[in-house]
Amino acid sequence: MTGLPPDVGVGFKPDHHAAIRRAPSQMGFFEVHAENYMGAGGLPHAQLTDLRADHALSIHGVGLSIGGPRLDAAHLARLRALCDRYQPDSFSEHLAWSSHGAEYLNDLLPLPYTPRTLDLVCQHVDQVQEALGRRMLLENPATYLLFADSSIPETEFLRQIALRTGCGLLLDVNNVFVASVNHRRDPRAYLADFPLDQVAEIHLGGHAEEALPSGPLLIDAHGAPVADPVWTLYAEVIAQRGPLPTLVEWDNDLPEWPVLQAEALRARDILRGGSGLARAS
Amino acid sequence: MPAPAEFHAGFAAGLRGGELPPGLAACPAEAAEIARRFAVYRNNVAVSLVAALARRFPVIRRLVGEAFFDQMARIFIAQHPPHSPVLLEWGAAMPEFLSGFPPLARHPYLADVARIEVARGAAFHAADAPPLAPAALAGADPAGLRLGLHPALRILPLDFAAVDVWARNQPGAAPRPIDIARPQIALILRDRRLDVPVRAISAADRLMLDRLRAGRTLLASAEAAAATDPAHDAAALLLQLARDGALVAPADGVLS
Numbered sequence: 303m304t305g306l307p308p309d310v311g312v313g314f315k316p317d318h319h320a321a322i323r324r325a326p327s328q329m330g331f332f333e334v335h336a337e338n339y340m341g342a343g344g345l346p347h348a349q350l351t352d353l354r355a356d357h358a359l360s361i362h363g364v365g366l367s368i369g370g371p372r373l374d375a376a377h378l379a380r381l382r383a384l385c386d387r388y389q390p391d392s393f394s395e396h397l398a399w400s401s402h403g404a405e406y407l408n409d410l411l412p413l414p415y416t417p418r419t420l421d422l423v424c425q426h427v428d429q430v431q432e433a434l435g436r437r438m439l440l441e442n443p444a445t446y447l448l449f450a451d452s453s454i455p456e457t458e459f460l461r462q463i464a465l466r467t468g469c470g471l472l473l474d475v476n477n478v479f480v481a482s483v484n485h486r487r488d489p490r491a492y493l494a495d496f497p498l499d500q501v502a503e504i505h506l507g508g509h510a511e512e513a514l515p516s517g518p519l520l521i522d523a524h525g526a527p528v529a530d531p532v533w534t535l536y537a538e539v540i541a542q543r544g545p546l547p548t549l550v551e552w553d554n555d556l557p558e559w560p561v562l563q564a565e566a567l568r569a570r571d572i573l574r575g576g577s578g579l580a581r582a583s
Numbered sequence: 584m585p586a587p588a589e590f591h592a593g594f595a596a597g598l599r600g601g602e603l604p605p606g607l608a609a610c611p612a613e614a615a616e617i618a619r620r621f622a623v624y625r626n627n628v629a630v631s632l633v634a635a636l637a638r639r640f641p642v643i644r645r646l647v648g649e650a651f652f653d654q655m656a657r658i659f660i661a662q663h664p665p666h667s668p669v670l671l672e673w674g675a676a677m678p679e680f681l682s683g684f685p686p687l688a689r690h691p692y693l694a695d696v697a698r699i700e701v702a703r704g705a706a707f708h709a710a711d712a713p714p715l716a717p718a719a720l721a722g723a724d725p726a727g728l729r730l731g732l733h734p735a736l737r738i739l740p741l742d743f744a745a746v747d748v749w750a751r752n753q754p755g756a757a758p759r760p761i762d763i764a765r766p767q768i769a770l771i772l773r774d775r776r777l778d779v780p781v782r783a784i785s786a787a788d789r790l791m792l793d794r795l796r797a798g799r800t801l802l803a804s805a806e807a808a809a810a811t812d813p814a815h816d817a818a819a820l821l822l823q824l825a826r827d828g829a830l831v832a833p834a835d836g837v838l839s
Contacts, residue, residue: 340669341708344735345777371588402595408635409627411594413587414606422587426603446620448608465620474670475741484620514619516611521623 305330305502306358306391306547310566310573313551319349322557327568331358331391333549337365340380354388358539360503360549361390365406368426368440370399378433385434392503392547394439394472395430397423397460414449415459423459423502427467439502440464441472444509449460455494456481459519466501471497474505475536476528476541476551480520489535497544506569507551525554528565537572545573598625601663618661632670639674639702642752643681643693649792651835655684671708675701695745702737702771703779709735714775714828720836725802732796732824735773738789742766746783774827787812798833805812 309330314322320330321557332353339346339361353359366377385393398410430438440463442456454462464471472558473496482489504529512519528536528550540546550565572578593604607617633656637644638834644652659680660830665673687693712733720728746769747761770784779797784792787808805817824830832838 337668341671342734343709344707344773346708347711348777366625367668373589374668382671400668402591404666405595406668407595407598407628408631408665408668408670408672409624411598411624413589419587447617447624448610450606450608452608492685514616515614516616519620521622525682540607 307362308547309349310570311360311547311549312562313553314350315551315552315556316349316393317556318559318562319352319444319549322353324530325558327357328563329357331360331547331549333362333551336361336363336381336384339384339501350388359388360388360392360394360547361385361388361563363393364410364491365397365400365408366395366430367399367401368395368430369397369411369419369423370401370426371422371424372400372503374537378430381430382433385436392439393434393436394441394503395558396441396443396454398443406551409568410443410527412443412445412447412449415452415454417453417457419497420454420459420462421544424466427463431467432547436469439470439472439473441505442477442481442496444477444520445482446519446521448485457492457496461500461553464497466573470502471500472505473498473501473539474507475539476507476509476532477522479529479532480509480522483518486517489531489538493539494534498539501543501546504536504539504546504548505551506548506565508519510528523554524551525541528568534573536569537578540572547575550566559579566577569571595806598628600625600673608764609668614815616669618791620701622626622765629657629660629821632665633657635665635670636660636677639704640677642701642749643677643697645752646690646693646748647687657697657707658684658693674704677701691746692743692745695741695743696748697746698739698741699749699769699771700714702739703767703781706735706737706771707772707775707777709733711730712831715832717825718795719832720825720830723806723838726800728801728838729798729833730795730801730838731830731831732771732792733829735771735779736792737771738784738792739769740766740789746768746781749781772824772827772829774829780827783819785815786810787815791815791817791820 305328311329311331311333314334339350394408400407444447460471478492479489482492506528507524508528510523522526548569552562568578593700597604609617609620633653636656658822663676681687681697682694744763744765746767755820761795767783768789770782773779789806791808792806808815808817
């Protein structure tokens with residue numbers, strides 16, 4: 303596995319397949335949510351097989367619950383089968399949890415950062431990498447709450463996981479911005495502490511905004527264009543770190559394909575040293 | 584700091600509507616604001632699961648109305664939460680749930696419509712199988728020919744005219760009267776465009792398909808259907824299945 307190309311990609315949506323195939327593709331890679339491809343056959347696999355034939359592929363899990371009490375062996379086996387089938391260039395998951403007991407909660411839930419949860423997450427990342435026979439990437443979360451018991455900064459927590467397990471990191475710049483605004487912190491301070499040398503992929507996406515008495519609460523809703531401050535932070539990361547595989551996510555209130563493609567091309571402009579403004583709408 | 588297992592249990596209980604879990608913080612750490620922030624997670628879980636059901640049961644949602652459906656979905660979720668991150672497999676309990684949902688007691692046909700939607704979901708994701716090439720059928724002796732049915736194909740005997748209801752609630756369908764009390768048999772398959780149409784078939788069609796699936800020869804299957812309905816058109820059924828790519832090699836791989 304050589305990893306994703308240092309180019310742009312988008313989260314693939316079935317509704318976009320025909321439009322993507324109407325012209326030669328300009329995407330460096332596509333990313334899919336693993337759980338949407340865990341049926342046996344039919345249209346999802348036909349489309350993914352078609353895209354895989356001439357694109358790099360990232361499989362992004364949203365349901366493994368790496369921050370949960372224990373990993374689901376059956377789900378790990380499904381992920382293994384999916385990776386065996388498509389041989390993706392990258393597999394990634396989240397620093398979050400989403401299952402409790404037999405119940406699947408279908409959201410990326412937060413956890414306190416303590417020595418005990420660090421041990422737990424490292425153990426799970428080890429287990430995933432062993433089961434899949436590959437290095438995985440772990441993504442920083444968008445959070446709305448903190449925990450009184452947290453004793454380790456998130457950036458340090460992620461650095462320790464990468465050090466102890468050998469996993470790479472997926473830096474979601476929108477999540478950095480969302481969490482920083484929500485916790486009334488400086489996103490640049492977060493990024494200055496982030497182990498950028500371990501980053502193997504970047505995510506960009508749109509957020510929504512609510513109002514709290516103390517100020518805005520940003521929601522990682524993936525239903526809007528990437529916000530301007532996120533573009534700025536992204537350009538700063540690229541200036542520091544050089545080109546990195548960059549994904550634009552748009553999961554809800556899906557736009558027409560040209561709108562999403564334009565977002566990705568704006569990211570490419572930044573990747574290649576431009577301002578990204580040429581593509582701004 | 585509680586042990587991780589206690590932390591997860593407390594947080595999950597809060598998501599289900601229980602008390603706020605202990606140990607939450609925010610900046611500024613005002614109690615009211617912490618509750619608002621926790622509510623984002625509670626809302627994300629509920630809204631995303633309701634949306635998953637809405638995608639799975641579009642006709643039910645259209646029939647009962649969006650607001651009613653979304654409220655009902657929350658009750659369904661509390662009673663039948665998903666037990667796997669693979670949500671495409673979730674929702675099979677919906678027909679039974681609708682049958683026992685008192686506000687819908689006067690609309691018993693809804694359970695049959697939900698059965699169709701569950702079967703369509705299963706058919707959409709069913710395993711692939713290569714359709715038989717026309718050459719495999721040309722000149723074959725029906726007395727010795729055995730055919731397999733595609734793994735996506737499903738036959739649903741229904742108490743009501745739910746196939747007609749489903750069809751009338753597709754985008755662009757023209758309104759027409761439906762005799763709801765008339766039982767129908769639904770044939771659900773995945774066509775060559777990987778779309779999942781729903782059609783009503785006759786009892787004789789169903790019998791012929793059951794016999795084919797059981798490994799009987801084409802001739803024996805068609806004769807069984809003709810015995811129940813002398814006017815049964817076996818060729819028309821076979822042609823339609825062949826067009827849709829729903830005829831495959833039999834389970835043992837031997838055609839005749």
